[in-house]
Amino acid sequence: MAKWDNMLSMLWMLRSGRKLTAAEIADSLEISVRTVYRYIDALCASGVPVVAESGHDGGIRILESFKETPVFFNSLELKALVDAYKFAQGAGYPYTEELESALKKVEGGLHEEQRQELSLQTSGMDVISPARPPSVVPLLRDLEQAAKDGRTVRIAYRKANSEQADEREVDPYGLAYDRNEWYSVAFCHRSQAVRTFRVDRIAWLDLVEARFERPKRFSASAYFRSQSEGGREAEGPLTVIRIEGEPDTLNAVCGHWHMRHYLTERTDREARFVLDVPTMNKYLPAYLLTFGTGIRIREPLELKCRIQEIAYGIAQQYEVDRD
Structure with a gap:
């Protein structure tokens, strides 16, 4: 130590x-x-x-007179704080300036030897952030404040593949960061249902007079999980899916927006999922086929056979006539 x-x-x-x-x-x-x-x-x-x-x-x-003891951190705790700041900055966290200010206060209380050691420990890791419109940060702050105050907002939202944004009033329940994007989970007055809105697709936001009460114990992450589970074809029966592959290939499989919710166990060379059979048969064969020989299905046999059938059909379609 x-x-x-x-x-x-x-x-x-x-x-x-x-x-x-x-x-x-x-x-x-x-x-x-x-x-x-x-x-x-x-x-x-x-x-x-x-x-x-x-x-x-x-x-x-x-001595008992030593009451106001400052907060001290060990070297790994300090490293974790700096690295957390890098991740927050890379994610587009709306309070990175305040976080940086707090971090500078902590660093200001360090001895020169601690500063040098911290610089050495944190110089080997960087987080590359995706390009985002500069308007995202103020939008995130406004949406979070509106959720806190229970204020309805009017937004101009542009859907995917749409050139124009349309206006709607929503009750923002919370924010979620998923797949390198920020989302606002909100009750949409137009559709009369809870919807997700990608924050970078919001052109502008205005407060309106209306107010709302957020559902008790609401969780944006729980909503995302429920949406994924809602995509199932049936409640059961459930089956265990074992997939082998190289670590990088398995990372891609496990990181899929839908598959990651059903991941139950992961090693460097194998991933296990639990999913209902109808959903497995409908979506997984074509998706897993895109990984070619990079993965191997160990179980269930039903999934292996279905992928084999599809692969055979593709091979037949492109069979070369040698006559």
Whole structure:
């Protein structure tokens, strides 16, 4: 463990309020007693009132006056914060500026050695963000605020493959980030049903006077799952689907917007899904055939046979007449 991580761990141990001997601290942190006393000197130099008392009832403790202890992070926690900021920035998170400001405050309290170590640990990972219209960030903020306040909004929304946007009033229930896109899950007054709207397809947004009450315990992610499950052909019977393949190919299969909801187990070389048989027979053979020899269906036999039939039919269609 790095020096600063050990020092922070020692500080949290002492904040418990009880006295600890140097030997107890050394055993817990797996360091020498000499190193413990060196860390005590470093903490005292940093303004932490650590007291080492000798004698039968002696020990190491922190004075009770040390109440306002700042928040400390170890090196991996700091790395996680910086990496989380990169992912948030890549996703188009609407509060990246505030997140960056908070991160700078944390970094401002670090020692030079910690800053150098943090820079070294976080320099090896970047998140490449997709291009998004600059209007997405303010739209996300407005939609989130409208959901919080229960305010109906009027939006100009352009559907896929449509050149013009049409106006409609919606009650925004929540936001969801899915497949590298932001969605607003909202009750559409026109269709009188809950719908999803891709935020980058909203041309503009205005508040209206109407208000709404969001359903209790509403979850945008739960809605997305329910929509996927609603695409099933039947409630059952269910079957286990085992697919083998290279890791990258399996990533593509498991990352499919529909398939990922039925994934139950995954290793580097195999993925298992549970799906109802009618849906499997209707959608999976043609989809899985697109991966060619990159995957192998281990079970069920019914799916293997159906893919074989389709492949045979394609082969027959393109059979070359050699006469």
